[in-house]
Amino acid sequence: MPRYLLSVFGPAARTDYGPYPSKEDMLQAFADTGAFNDRLQREGYFVFADGLEPATTATTVDGQGESPVLTDGPYLETKEHIGGFWVIEAPDLDVALALAADGSKACRGVIEVRPFQTAESVAALLDS
Amino acid sequence: MTPPDVDASLVRAHHEEWARIVAGLARRYGDLDLAEDATAEAFAVAVQRWPDDGIPPNPGGWLMTTANRKALDRLRRESQRDVKHLAAQHLVDDAPPEPVGPVEDDRLRLIFVCCHPALSMQARVALTLRLLGGLTVAEIAHAFLVPETTLAQRITRAKGKIKAASIPYAVPAATDVAERLTGVLAVVYLVFNEGYLASGGDEAVRTPLCDEAIRLGRLLHELLPDDGEVTGLLALMLLTDARRNARVSRTGELITLDEQDRGGWDRGLIAEGHALVRERLAAVAAGGPAPGRYQLLAAINAVHTDAPTARDTDWSQILALYDRMALIDPSPIVRLNRAVAVTELDGPLVGLAEIDRLTDALDGYHAFHAARADVLRRLGRSGDARAAYDRAIAFAGNPAERAYLTRRRDQLAL
Known part of the structure; x- marks a missing residue:
């Protein structure tokens, strides 16, 4: 079955409660996201999910040269950063998009849906 | 030289069978690339062979069989090792689809x-x-x-x-x-x-795109005959396209609805469009869902094409239809069209007030300035009209429209 990465994007600017405007909002988002995760598990879509520490805690590494180059901060400086993600299995993109819409509502973030490579697509790459 | 009846058959087969063959192959092989290429190849073979061999008794079946063979050839070429596996799979898949509506x-x-x-x-x-x-x-x-x-x-x-x-x-x-x-x-x-x-x-008009859109509209109507908006869109396109030949002058200038030679309208398309609009009116009257934007636009075009002369246009009915449009789509463009109907009913002064309210939203839109210029012209405000025509000409992308606006501007009293 196709696998999709659902990346959650939220504002880089943080309050005391991360990307949420208030503690109540944060608690409600956690509760809704928890309920959404339970549903993913129950309905057989869930592969993995987790939240990330703020982008300010990221370190960018380029190991292609002789010695690795380390940079403090995320790879791209943008106003929105990835704040968490799901990996799901779904029969097709329509199902994945519908789940992403529900997940977006639950966690209060915009979601990018992207398919994983498959054995077939990698084989096609090797053949080309 | 290809005999003319072969040419005609090829064109007809292309119109009638292309989508069916691509769609059938796409379902069978689950690969749009393969479906597209094999269909194109089958038509290329037809172009080569039909002039000599004659038109097959069932052109659609011939093309489907040829396209399917081309698809299998390509799969064989691409994947020698998997060919047995593929062949086995297709034996199963070859069963004709169940007729399920x-x-x-x-x-x-x-x-x-x-x-x-x-x-x-x-x-x-x-x-x-x-x-x-x-x-x-x-x-x-x-x-x-x-x-x-x-x-x-x-x-x-x-x-x-x-x-x-x-x-x-x-x-x-x-x-x-x-x-x-x-x-x-x-x-x-x-x-x-x-x-x-x-x-x-x-x-001014790219006929192939209009024809193709209408063909797609007909296909959708054939597949979903009970959907009101599908019917509405087809009717709208037919009633608009019916005026195609009267819409651009021999010198390549746009002719607006009120100045068109209505004898040049395609009566067959108008009759077909009107019949579809009547069908929707009956369906709505019988308790069907309220009409959406395509049905309303089709109805507006039905009112226009129903009038023997521009003078006979039932503007109050058009205004009522735009009022309903504004409820489902309160966009400035709908309000601009509504303002044009208001101008016809209540005069240019009232119309201008309505149009001017849209300045912020539509300042970069040529039709806004063209409508405003026309109202100012009717009010005898030549200087203001000229400035508005200049703006409209600057924003108009269509050459026939520019030619029309330029003539109108140059005809203004000094």
Whole structure:
């Protein structure tokens, strides 16, 4: 079955409660996201999910040269950063998009849906 | 030389069978690339062979068989080692599909794939014209004034996304079908409008795009005869296209509705459009769902095409229809069209007040300035009208429209 990465994007600017405007909002988002995760598990879509520490805690590494180059901060400086993600299995993109819409509502973030490579697509790459 | 009846048969087969063959192969092999290429090859063989061998008794069946053979040839070439496996699979899949009603037509699935909301509008238009309309990449590129390589890339990328992201080859669930259909109709109407009101280039009307949009509209109507908006869009396109020949003068100038020679309108298309509008009126009167924007626009065009002369136009009915439009689509463009109807009913002074309210929203839109210029002209405010015509000409992309606006401006009293 196709696998999709659902990346959650939220504002880089943080309050005391991360990307949420208030503690109540944060608690409600956690509760809704928890309920959404339970549903993913129950309905057989869930592969993995987790939240990330703020982008300010990221370190960018380029190991292609002789010695690795380390940079403090995320790879791209943008106003929105990835704040968490799901990996799901779904029969097709329509199902994945519908789940992403529900997940977006639950966690209060915009979601990018992207398919994983498959054995077939990698084989096609090797053949080309 | 190809005998003319062979030419005609090839054109007819292309119109009638292309989408069916692409859609059938796409279902059987689950690969749009393969379906497209094999279909194109089958038509190329027909072009070569029919002039000598004669037109086969069942051209559609002949083309389907040939395309299917081409697809299998390609699969064999590409994957010698898997050929037995493939052959075995296709023995199973070769069973004709169960006749389960029009909604399961392969072409309908293909329409929903090509117009999937996960694809950009540009990609949807290009895919729809290529896979359903059978237009060549060169034809589509020419129609949209983009380089062929750009257009080819657009199609390749879209097909790549459909495959990699597993966009389903399916008619959406009943709960989503109305919303998804709105997206499909938007693609068809965009193609029609780009043909009818070419926004750039040297041609006033790009006939192939209009014809293709109407063909797609007819196909949708055949597949979904009970959908009001599908019927409405087809009626709207027919009633608009019926005026095509009266709309541009011999010198390439746009002729507005009130100045058109109504004898030049296509009565056959008008009768067909009116019949569809009446069908919808009856369905709504019988308790069907309220008409959407395409049905309302079709009704407005039915009122216009019903009037023997511009003077006879029933503007109060048109205003009532625009009032209903404004309820479902309160956009400034709808309000501009409504203001034009108000001008006809209540005079240019009232109309101008309505139009001027839209200045902030529509200042960069040529039709806004053209409508304003016309009202100012009627009020005898030549200087203001001239400035408005200048703005309209600057924003108009269509050459026939520019020619018309320029003449109107130059006819103003000094």
